Amino acid sequence: NTQQRHHYLAEPGWRADAAIQGLGRSHRTNQAHPPLFSPLTTNIHGERRFLSTIARRLDSLGALTRGERRASSNGLFRAEDNLESPWARRALQAFYGALNVGTVEGWSMARFEEKTGLALTDKDGVLLASDKLPAITTWLNRILALRIADQNALFATFDALLTSIVERAAASGLLDQGLEDVVADELDVLCEETLRTDTVTGAQTRLVRFALKTRAAITTADEAAALVAHLDPSAVERAVNRKSGRAALVVRGLTTTDEADRLVRAVRLIRPQQQAVTAETLHGESAWHIVDPAIWRAAWDAEVLQADPFHTREVNLVTGLLLPVWGHLPAKGAQVRRVKAPDGRRWLGRLLQAADVARLKTSLGLTDTAGAVAADGAAEAMILADGASIAIAGGFWLRRARVMDAWRIVVVGAGAQRGAFQALGCNVEIINYQTRLFCPIGGEVLGRVLVKWPAMSVMAKAA
Numbered sequence: 001n002t003q004q005r006h007h008y009l010a011e012p013g014w015r016a017d018a019a020i021q022g023l024g025r026s027h028r029t030n031q032a033h034p035p036l037f038s039p040l041t042t043n044i045h046g047e048r049r050f051l052s053t054i055a056r057r058l059d060s061l062g063a064l065t066r067g068e069r070r071a072s073s074n075g076l077f078r079a080e081d082n083l084e085s086p087w088a089r090r091a092l093q094a095f096y097g098a099l100n101v102g103t104v105e106g107w108s109m110a111r112f113e114e115k116t117g118l119a120l121t122d123k124d125g126v127l128l129a130s131d132k133l134p135a136i137t138t139w140l141n142r143i144l145a146l147r148i149a150d151q152n153a154l155f156a157t158f159d160a161l162l163t164s165i166v167e168r169a170a171a172s173g174l175l176d177q178g179l180e181d182v183v184a185d186e187l188d189v190l191c192e193e194t195l196r197t198d199t200v201t202g203a204q205t206r207l208v209r210f211a212l213k214t215r216a217a218i219t220t221a222d223e224a225a226a227l228v229a230h231l232d233p234s235a236v237e238r239a240v241n242r243k244s245g246r247a248a249l250v251v252r253g254l255t256t257t258d259e260a261d262r263l264v265r266a267v268r269l270i271r272p273q274q275q276a277v278t279a280e281t282l283h284g285e286s287a288w289h290i291v292d293p294a295i296w297r298a299a300w301d302a303e304v305l306q307a308d309p310f311h312t313r314e315v316n317l318v319t320g321l322l323l324p325v326w327g328h329l330p331a332k333g334a335q336v337r338r339v340k341a342p343d344g345r346r347w348l349g350r351l352l353q354a355a356d357v358a359r360l361k362t363s364l365g366l367t368d369t370a371g372a373v374a375a376d377g378a379a380e381a382m383i384l385a386d387g388a389s390i391a392i393a394g395g396f397w398l399r400r401a402r403v404m405d406a407w408r409i410v411v412v413g414a415g416a417q418r419g420a421f422q423a424l425g426c427n428v429e430i431i432n433y434q435t436r437l438f439c440p441i442g443g444e445v446l447g448r449v450l451v452k453w454p455a456m457s458v459m460a461k462a463a
Helices: 016-024 045-066 086-101 109-116 136-144 148-172 221-227 280-284 293-306 323-328 354-363 369-384 415-423 445-452
Strands: 006-009 036-039 180-183 186-197 204-215 236-241 247-257 263-271 274-279 288-290 310-320 336-340 346-352 389-392 396-403 406-412 427-431 434-439 455-459
Touching: 006 016, 045 136, 045 148, 086 109, 086 136, 086 148, 109 136, 136 148, 148 247, 148 263, 148 274, 186 310, 186 323, 204 346, 221 247, 221 293, 236 293, 247 274, 247 293, 263 280, 274 280, 310 336, 310 354, 323 354, 346 354, 354 369, 354 455, 369 389, 369 396, 369 406, 369 445, 369 455, 396 434, 415 427, 415 434, 434 445
Parallel strands: 006 036, 180 336
Antiparallel strands: 186 204, 204 310, 236 247, 236 288, 247 263, 263 274, 310 346, 336 346, 389 396, 389 455, 396 406, 406 434, 427 434
16 A cells, blocks of 8 residues: 555644654655644644644754754644744733733633633732733643633634734744755855854854745746635735736735734735735735736736746855854844755855844954945845945935835935935935935945945844
């Protein structure tokens, strides 16, 4: 029998090693297909408590035995399945806040405290400090003691908060998913330099810049329609952007979180090459408008035909001996990646943005800020790709601005020096009755600007 085996995991238990042994029994020698594993839960949402425990322990076991968290779970569980992660604790704090302001449907603070026996407020009815509120494990255990309908109602709010927080973290690059592979269809090493050589062992810390070319995932109109076929037709809209002429499927009835981790109504935009969730209020102020299905399909098909089948990007990777320079690397967004080339070459290290590369070289004393920004066209990548702002001599700023649905480099504070910038090749445009100064992209103008007014400091984009 060479058919694929399907292993339904009904009761994962509490021991990670036992779970691995049970899952491993589904494999067969010389198997034609690897087995498919499906963890099962019923519509009793509290059962996720047990899946959460085994997910956390499998991650820990992988980190201890193979030095990689995902080694044991092998992608079986998602970040949302671990209810004891930092993101789950953040979602719990947001849940307590929602309960305090009365936005948890059907539940008040008094009712929750009475049902669970948990004290969330002081004698004056004020919500306790975050370090004094019940921990996630206590909260989960008390929820399991409630009736099924109450469990599901509370978990619905908590799950919406956790899913939105994890999704936002993944989109911003802050979600730590362990060691991830960056596999390219084509890879070119643009430059490689040694940042540090250990005086005792001779081990080197190197900075490598790659040009990666990967095949883009392009969704056709029929595939997009199949993605929303199971949804209520009244919740799906076919829209075209008035400014860009691009098409999208708009799925309504979702929720997301704002910067304060409060639940807000949201929509999902499904486009040929990406999906995004945005607040409903922001979507209402955008240029998207509902159109006839035939117009929508024509716009979608035109975008698919114009889409580049390959996605090209540049990646900065610091590799080699990292421990001595770890304190100089950015604390946020620590992404450990393994870059794989088609010919089998591999590099393991930390991914850095262009602005982080400049800071690293400056902190190690290899160059000054002006030299790091001006080297190898780093300034353009910092501004356009990373969203950084560069302060240059004379009190001017180089920032990015979105004009006609495209990023451009704008010079802020030029004032009386506008003529000097124009002499170097910058352009003056009047937009909304305001005079703005732009630096052309992809030429030598930006380099000439940085020679006349060297970079003084770099301010990273706010997370």
